[in-house]
Amino acid sequence: MEDILEKLTIAVKRGKADKNSPYPPDMKGQDGADELTAEALKMGFTPDEVLQQALVKGMHLIGEDFSAGRAFVPEMLMAAKAMKAAMKHIEPFFRSGSVKQKGTVILGTVQGDLHDIGKNLLGMMVEGAGWKVVDLGADTPFEKFKGALEEHPGALVGMSALLTTTMVNMKGITEKIKAMNPDTIVMVGGAPLSQDFCDQIGADFYSPDPQGATEFLDGLVQSS
Amino acid sequence: MEHHYTVRLEPLGKQIRVQAGTPLKDVLFPYGVEFPCGGKGLCGGCRVKVLQGSVSLDDEHKRALKKLGLKDPWRLACRSSVIADVTLEIGQFDTFILADSSPFHFHPRPGYGIAFDVGTTTLVAQLVSLESGEVVAVETDVNPQARYGGDVISRIEYAVLQQGADELTRLIREKFAAMTGRLLRKTGGTPPEKILIAGNTVMHHFFCGRDLTPMASYPFETPHGDACRFTAEELGLPADHTEILFLPVLGSFVGGDILAGIVATGLDESEDPVILVDLGTNGEIVVGNRDRILCASTAAGPAFEGTNIHMGMRATTGAISSVALENGEIRIHAIGNEKARGICGSGLIDAIAVFLEKGEIDAGGRITGDKERLPLTQEVFLTQKDVRELQLAKSAIASGLHILMDKLGYSPQDISNVYVSGAFGTFINLTNTARIGLLDFPEEKIIKMGNTALLGTKMLLFEDGERVDRILRKTAHLSLESNPRFQDIFADNMMFQVED
Numbered sequence: 183m184e185d186i187l188e189k190l191t192i193a194v195k196r197g198k199a200d201k202n203s204p205y206p207p208d209m210k211g212q213d214g215a216d217e218l219t220a221e222a223l224k225m226g227f228t229p230d231e232v233l234q235q236a237l238v239k240g241m242h243l244i245g246e247d248f249s250a251g252r253a254f255v256p257e258m259l260m261a262a263k264a265m266k267a268a269m270k271h272i273e274p275f276f277r278s279g280s281v282k283q284k285g286t287v288i289l290g291t292v293q294g295d296l297h298d299i300g301k302n303l304l305g306m307m308v309e310g311a312g313w314k315v316v317d318l319g320a321d322t323p324f325e326k327f328k329g330a331l332e333e334h335p336g337a338l339v340g341m342s343a344l345l346t347t348t349m350v351n352m353k354g355i356t357e358k359i360k361a362m363n364p365d366t367i368v369m370v371g372g373a374p375l376s377q378d379f380c381d382q383i384g385a386d387f388y389s390p391d392p393q394g395a396t397e398f399l400d401g402l403v404q405s406s
Numbered sequence: 407m408e409h410h411y412t413v414r415l416e417p418l419g420k421q422i423r424v425q426a427g428t429p430l431k432d433v434l435f436p437y438g439v440e441f442p443c444g445g446k447g448l449c450g451g452c453r454v455k456v457l458q459g460s461v462s463l464d465d466e467h468k469r470a471l472k473k474l475g476l477k478d479p480w481r482l483a484c485r486s487s488v489i490a491d492v493t494l495e496i497g498q499f500d501t502f503i504l505a506d507s508s509p510f511h512f513h514p515r516p517g518y519g520i521a522f523d524v525g526t527t528t529l530v531a532q533l534v535s536l537e538s539g540e541v542v543a544v545e546t547d548v549n550p551q552a553r554y555g556g557d558v559i560s561r562i563e564y565a566v567l568q569q570g571a572d573e574l575t576r577l578i579r580e581k582f583a584a585m586t587g588r589l590l591r592k593t594g595g596t597p598p599e600k601i602l603i604a605g606n607t608v609m610h611h612f613f614c615g616r617d618l619t620p621m622a623s624y625p626f627e628t629p630h631g632d633a634c635r636f637t638a639e640e641l642g643l644p645a646d647h648t649e650i651l652f653l654p655v656l657g658s659f660v661g662g663d664i665l666a667g668i669v670a671t672g673l674d675e676s677e678d679p680v681i682l683v684d685l686g687t688n689g690e691i692v693v694g695n696r697d698r699i700l701c702a703s704t705a706a707g708p709a710f711e712g713t714n715i716h717m718g719m720r721a722t723t724g725a726i727s728s729v730a731l732e733n734g735e736i737r738i739h740a741i742g743n744e745k746a747r748g749i750c751g752s753g754l755i756d757a758i759a760v761f762l763e764k765g766e767i768d769a770g771g772r773i774t775g776d777k778e779r780l781p782l783t784q785e786v787f788l789t790q791k792d793v794r795e796l797q798l799a800k801s802a803i804a805s806g807l808h809i810l811m812d813k814l815g816y817s818p819q820d821i822s823n824v825y826v827s828g829a830f831g832t833f834i835n836l837t838n839t840a841r842i843g844l845l846d847f848p849e850e851k852i853i854k855m856g857n858t859a860l861l862g863t864k865m866l867l868f869e870d871g872e873r874v875d876r877i878l879r880k881t882a883h884l885s886l887e888s889n890p891r892f893q894d895i896f897a898d899n900m901m902f903q904v905e906d
Binding site for chain 1: 563623624772790893898
């Protein structure tokens with residue numbers, strides 16, 4: 183029954199978290215991501231199959247819609263809630279090691295800035311693409327990134343800023359991260375940023391939307 | 407034997423009666439029109455568009471126009487005089503200024519006072535007779551700091567990261583001295599008793615020469631927000647013994663202009679809970695009554711000013727300022743009754759409401775039916791991104807109000823009045839503002855107030871300092887983003903209500 187994975191994909195994309203969730207109105211009373219994931223596992227699909235063939239796929243679809251302007255912040259947040267409801271069932275297998283995540287991404291809104299919705303959306307997309315996300319929150323100084331990098335060697339770092347007065351703080355943090363280990367990949371994003379700014383501060387990657395970042399990350403896995 | 411004619415200024419809608427033959431320069435100067443080359447007909451900076459009627463046009467004027475490559479309907483204000491009824495649009499006025507003329511109650515006292523509103527974009531000052539309460543003279547101008555960025559964040563960036571703070575302080579103080587100097591010529595030599603100045607936190611800091619570093623990053627709290635006193639000498643004014651005061655900051659980005667707005671609306675003396683909303687880039691909001699007041703600034707962004715909108719523009723000639731549905735057909739009005747070439751904030755709100763009505767935008771803000779554009783005229787249309795920009799802006803305001811009301815334990819039904827201040831607020835259609843969820847209150851509760859910063863500052867000329875102190879004591883600033891539910895509330899308010 184491939185059908186159940188398709189249903190789960192749609193539940194994630196449409197943001198249907200569980201049977202009782204009133205959103206979206208036209209799916210009232212139907213099974214949500216929570217019930218469908220439990221059922222798929224019970225039917226014998228492996229956690230990895232559920233993750234790759236339904237959850238990652240659903241998040242990818244909503245990410246595409248977001249990039250194209252067909253979906254917006256509310257739909258993304260609902261999709262992320264549905265994904266989280268499904269992940270509850272998958273997480274035990276991450277811990278036991280039977281399902282591998284693609285790697286670890288450390289995220290933080292840069293020191294001096296507290297506008298973190300963009301960073302949160304990215305985190306949901308990256309997690310939904312099969313990565314482990316360590317979210318350091320808003321107003322994140324270098325020391326916090328340093329601590330997280332020591333705890334998760336080989337992790338990538340993503341930083342966001344919404345203001346021109348705070349994005350400049352990315353420069354010093356990027357330099358210090360590169361001084362710790364020149365191979366650590368640093369991604370930057372946020373409304374006032376540009377590819378030029380990314381190049382100037384010595385960061386490795388910039389994307390105007392979260393979809394671009396997940397595609398970049400997936401490219402890293404495929405090329406390694 | 408004297409003939410008089412009417413000069414109408416668009417888009418201000420100002421009508422001025424003047425004597426036949428009055429130089430246009432004299433008519434426009436009080437409205438902040440500048441003559442960069444000193445009125446020599448060289449630079450074209452004072453060009454005006456004649457929308458209706460005519461002004462004088464001699465050979466010298468014709469030669470000057472030709473040299474500058476200006477054709478009909480353009481004229482140079484510095485070369486023109488009034489010879490008939492005429493409607494003009496001023497070329498340099500892509501911003502326009504609200505100079506308040508509302509009546510208010512006061513206790514007469516001798517002498518003169520000046521109320522000065524230092525806006526991020528525009529400056530307005532009124533010379534007031536403290537005896538009669540009458541406005542004796544008005545000066546308006548564009549904030550000279552604007553060349554270093556239109557919004558407060560870019561000015562902070564210039565001050566803090568490019569060491570431009572002293573330059574910005576100098577610019578605003580020089581303009582202040584020039585405008586005040588012109589007003590003082592109207593008092594017959596009497597120095598004013600009081601000059602009160604209001605502005606947002608960033609304007610306060612520039613004017614007072616305070617360090618803006620705290621406003622460049624989280625937590626955006628300044629230790630330098632107190633009221634600032636000056637001597638006339640310090641500001642380069644001839645008048646002495648005049649009390650000169652820049653009103654204090656309420657908290658974070660919410661400044662003395664909003665404090666003045668509280669005075670203007672009487673929010674601080676109201677028994678029932680009241681809301682004050684300033685629909686600008688910073689979208690300041692205030693909720694409270696005589697017991698307790700909360701204020702916040704929201705990251706509404708510049709969508710209401712037409713910025714970041716594909717065909718957005720300021721409220722000038724050719725901007726679609728309103729949109730309505732008549733028998734299923736879209737009807738637009740463009741300012742100056744000219745051909746529409748873009749859309750301003752009030753038109754954007756109407757357009758979204760109309761497209762929701764027609765089902766061409768769904769509850770999530772998506773354009774239905776795989777269309778990329780929503781046409782308003784043959785040339786002017788909205789894009790999907792425009793709808794998204796509006797969703798962000800309207801949610802910033804609506805979420806801010808939600809959080810402040812929630813904190814004070816009010817529901818929308820408890821609010822007796824919603825005062826809307828600012829230039830943009832004057833032109834909005836209240837039915838549509840409610841329809842899109844920007845200000846979801848019954849129309850009869852919403853009151854458009856115009857420039858509350860100027861009105862409140864003027865009212866404070868007639869009071870001692872105690873009212874300001876009382877307001878400061880009961881007002882607290884709330885950082886909206888620090889609310890743990892902010893993200894969910896913000897997302898919820900981005901949605902539109904759609905009837906089944």
